[in-house]
Amino acid sequence: MSIINSLENVGEYALLMKRVLTLPDRISQFLREFLKSVYALGVSSIWIVVIISFFIGAVIVLQIALNIDSPMLPRFTVGVVSREIILLEFSSTIMCLILSGKVGSNIASEIGTMRITEQVDALEIMGVNSANYLILPKISAFVAFMPVLVIFSMFMGLFGGYIICMVLGTPSVETYVYGIQAFFTESFVWYSIVKSMLFGFIIASVSAFFGYNARGGALEVGSASTRSVVINSILILATDLVFTQLAMG
Amino acid sequence: MKEFDGTMVLDHIDATFRKGVVNIIIGKSGSGKTVLLKCLVGLTQPTSGEIFYDGRNLIGMRSGEVRRLRRDIGMLFQGAALFDSRTVLENVMFPLDMFSRKNRRERRKRAEFCLERVDMLQAARLLPSEISGGMKKRAAIARAIVLNPKYLFCDEPNSGLDPKTSQVIDELISDITTDFDITTIVVSHDMNSVINIGDNVIFLNEGIKEWEGSKSQVMDADNEKLNDFVFASDLFRKIKEAEEIISEEGKD
Numbered sequence: 152m153s154i155i156n157s158l159e160n161v162g163e164y165a166l167l168m169k170r171v172l173t174l175p176d177r178i179s180q181f182l183r184e185f186l187k188s189v190y191a192l193g194v195s196s197i198w199i200v201v202i203i204s205f206f207i208g209a210v211i212v213l214q215i216a217l218n219i220d221s222p223m224l225p226r227f228t229v230g231v232v233s234r235e236i237i238l239l240e241f242s243s244t245i246m247c248l249i250l251s252g253k254v255g256s257n258i259a260s261e262i263g264t265m266r267i268t269e270q271v272d273a274l275e276i277m278g279v280n281s282a283n284y285l286i287l288p289k290i291s292a293f294v295a296f297m298p299v300l301v302i303f304s305m306f307m308g309l310f311g312g313y314i315i316c317m318v319l320g321t322p323s324v325e326t327y328v329y330g331i332q333a334f335f336t337e338s339f340v341w342y343s344i345v346k347s348m349l350f351g352f353i354i355a356s357v358s359a360f361f362g363y364n365a366r367g368g369a370l371e372v373g374s375a376s377t378r379s380v381v382i383n384s385i386l387i388l389a390t391d392l393v394f395t396q397l398a399m400g
Numbered sequence: 401m402k403e404f405d406g407t408m409v410l411d412h413i414d415a416t417f418r419k420g421v422v423n424i425i426i427g428k429s430g431s432g433k434t435v436l437l438k439c440l441v442g443l444t445q446p447t448s449g450e451i452f453y454d455g456r457n458l459i460g461m462r463s464g465e466v467r468r469l470r471r472d473i474g475m476l477f478q479g480a481a482l483f484d485s486r487t488v489l490e491n492v493m494f495p496l497d498m499f500s501r502k503n504r505r506e507r508r509k510r511a512e513f514c515l516e517r518v519d520m521l522q523a524a525r526l527l528p529s530e531i532s533g534g535m536k537k538r539a540a541i542a543r544a545i546v547l548n549p550k551y552l553f554c555d556e557p558n559s560g561l562d563p564k565t566s567q568v569i570d571e572l573i574s575d576i577t578t579d580f581d582i583t584t585i586v587v588s589h590d591m592n593s594v595i596n597i598g599d600n601v602i603f604l605n606e607g608i609k610e611w612e613g614s615k616s617q618v619m620d621a622d623n624e625k626l627n628d629f630v631f632a633s634d635l636f637r638k639i640k641e642a643e644e645i646i647s648e649e650g651k652d
Binding site: 176177179180187265268269270272273275276277278279280 | 441443466467468469470471473474475477478479481482483484485494495497498499547553
């Protein structure tokens with residue numbers, strides 16, 4: 152029964168996306184909503200990205216410095232490994248898992264509340280494609296802003312490591328800075344940005360799907376919000392596995 | 401007809417709604433009024449049947465056609481359904497922003513005219529969260545009429561309002577119907593609305609159309625279920641009794 156329900160949900164999601172991914176009725180209204188969403192979903196997420204990235208970056212460097220203690224490995228390895236972890240997985244995948252909680256629940260609860268207070272019906276009655284009007288600006292704004300968040304995260308993660316090296320002195324700041332520049336592969340940054348944009352699409356569209364289909368009252372909106380975060384997390388992890396194999400394998 | 405999980409919610413409803421008058425659908429809670437309204441505007445698909453708007457059948461229309469038809473429809477929702485993030489003026493301007501080719505100044509002028517019509521111009525810059533329930537309803541009426549609709553639907557326009565405000569809303573709906581010559585369909589369980597503005601009254605009971613007539617006929621109808629509904633209110637029972645006494649005295 153749950154398999155049938157899941158398949159039904161996939162079908163409904165596809166039908167919703169068909170309605171979402173069309174030309175907006177009015178470009179000026181789309182741009183207005185797009186800019187509002189850039190601020191609400193992207194700009195307002197910078198602080199959480201900065202704080203988490205800084206501390207996790209610092210902890211990654213600290214853990215690696217403490218655990219890689221072999222004379223066979225030069226100390227700048229700490230910088231190299233930390234950089235690869237931050238660039239390849241932390242700034243895209245882990246950050247998106249965190250953002251799925253903040254942004255995903257925000258989208259699901261906003262659209263869910265509009266649904267149960269008949270604001271979505273009001274749009275439909277006016278002859279507006281409510282799915283397109285409400286969801287497309289959110290998806291495009293979040294996907295477009297995702298590279299900014301990822302780059303912020305990368306810098307802050309590496310900066311957190313820099314600060315921990317400065318405080319503890321092991322490895323030294325110079326060794327760490329040398330490490331984060333050594334054997335640098337530029338394509339890893341692009342890989343991370345593209346991957347995070349894909350995750351951004353998943354977060355915004357899946358959350359919008361759950362919000363748009365919320366029925367009942369406040370309890371159902373809360374439940375839609377929770378389900379969207381759970382499903383987003385699973386989809387992000389599964390997509391990460393497939394994408395990594397396809398892009399790096 | 402409309403079924404939900406095998407339960408018949410609307411059964412063979414056959415009705416014609418007249419232009420330029422207020423058509424009221426009344427009935428107890430759960431009698432199918434709101435489902436009928438949602439079927440009429442296409443928010444719910446009936447299980448079978450046809451719905452005609454000036455000869456155009458809503459059932460089977462393509463989504464583009466439905467959206468074009470809906471630009472001729474204004475609707476007042478039970479909870480007003482104003483957009484929380486927009487001011488009252490922006491809410492009223494919204495349909496114009498989406499569909500009107502007028503410039504911004506003209507759109508604003510039209511929105512202000514509609515707000516003035518419902519006596520809400522003074523609250524134009526406030527957010528829906530900053531105004532009362534009655535003001536929300538009035539703002540929602542202004543939004544519903546801003547595109548000059550041919551059809552106006554009102555779902556329980558008086559729910560949650562005090563009697564005085566209810567009367568204001570009723571009179572507003574009636575005046576707008578006459579002034580703009582539109583077809584208005586109101587769903588209500590409020591007998592005061594029926595007596596105030598119900599030019600054409602349809603009584604639904606358990607999904608079946610039990611009775612149809614004018615407001616002047618409601619009090620004297622010989623339909624038992626309608627009488628149960630109308631005279632459930634003490635006030636209307638006493639009015640009826642008073643009318644009977646006056647009539648008896650007249651005979652004497």
